[in-house]
Amino acid sequence: MSDLRREQLSEWTIAELQRLAIPHEHFAELEVVSGDASFRRYFRARLEQTTLIAVDAPPENEDSERFIELADLFRKAGVATPEIVASDLDHGFMLIEDFGDDLYLPTLLLEQQSGSTDKADKLYLQAIGSLIRFQKNIDCGRLEPYGRKKLHEEMGLFEQWFCDGFLQLQLTDADREMIANTFCFLEEAALDQAQVAVHRDYHSRNLLVLDPSADSPPGIIDFQDAVCGPYTYDLVSLLRDCYIRWPREDVKGWCGDYFSSASEQGLIGDIDNMQFLRDFDLMGLQRHLKVMGIFARLHIRDNKPQYLADIPLVIHYFLEVASHYEELATFRSWFEQTVLPVAETKLN
Secondary structure (H helix, E strand, O other): HHHHHHHHHHHHHHHHHHOOOOOOOOOOEEEEEEEEEOEEEEEEEEEEOOEEEEEEOOOOOOHHHHHHHHHHHHHOOEEEOOOOEEEEOOOOEEEOOOOOOHHHHHHHHHHHHHHHEEEEEHHHHHHHHHHHHHHHHHHHHHHOOOHHHHHHHHHHHHHHHHHHOOOOOOOOHHHHHHHHHHHHHHHHHHOOEEEEEOOOOOOOEEEEEEOOOOOOOOEEEOOOOOOOEEEOHHHHHOOOOOOOOOOOOHHHHHHHHHHEEEHHHOOOOOOOHHHHHHHHHHHHHHHHHHHHHHHHHHHOOOHHHHHHHHHHHHHHHHHHHHHHOOHHHHHHHHHHHHHEEEEHHHHH
């Protein structure tokens, strides 16, 4: 991203503040907040009476119009997404509500270090409440389907970017056939699930604590890739988070909270707890294969090597869960013998 775009964004921000009559006499410059795993960048504008986030989303790479549509769709479903204050779709600039910097992840990590789960329980129950709310209230017809082609393409990132690109494995035709068969099995499992609104990145780095003193729902960001897909997708993103790991019993308890509420709301059909946990596990396997590929791509293509540090946890999740399913025995054995030794060397 060039400094020119930042200068243009700053000039546009000042013009919009003037147009909207928002006091900004002491506004000096945009402060870097963060970039993310996309081409989007975020800056903070500190004003007399408030702060706003200025977004740089290059139109050749990012669909800001869809971002605005989905922010409104989620907000009307009763969950907290940033209000869009101003936008210039031609240039890919936006001014949006500032949710602050209090992400779930640092709070949850501190909670782990303290040896307590009281605050974590509270945060996860609030996140599950918001998840249930938008699953119930968003019309899936407003979203693109998370179909077989997309599921397959995403798992294909594991083969293309993690195995071929990062590990530089020499996969045989038999290896690739076995991988394709595994993908097909996981696709079928995902498509057999009840289909609901899916955020697609519902985890501790995209949820913010808006009011630490209250039982308020989380602020939700990074929703621009939402689709209509499997009901367990966001739950597994949340509870088998690629950035923080919880004991199996804690995850099982939070899964139970979701299952009870989703069943009462009629979201997931007439399934028993065993089928629910199977759905949850298999959806996680699809997601974690995808994530291995995405993190490798971020390193190779986008020069973001920091994501490599999160791959070992993703591998741990995958192997732990796959060990419980006979259908994954061949793939898991191949992974442990062929992929894991090279991955451990490269990642270390």
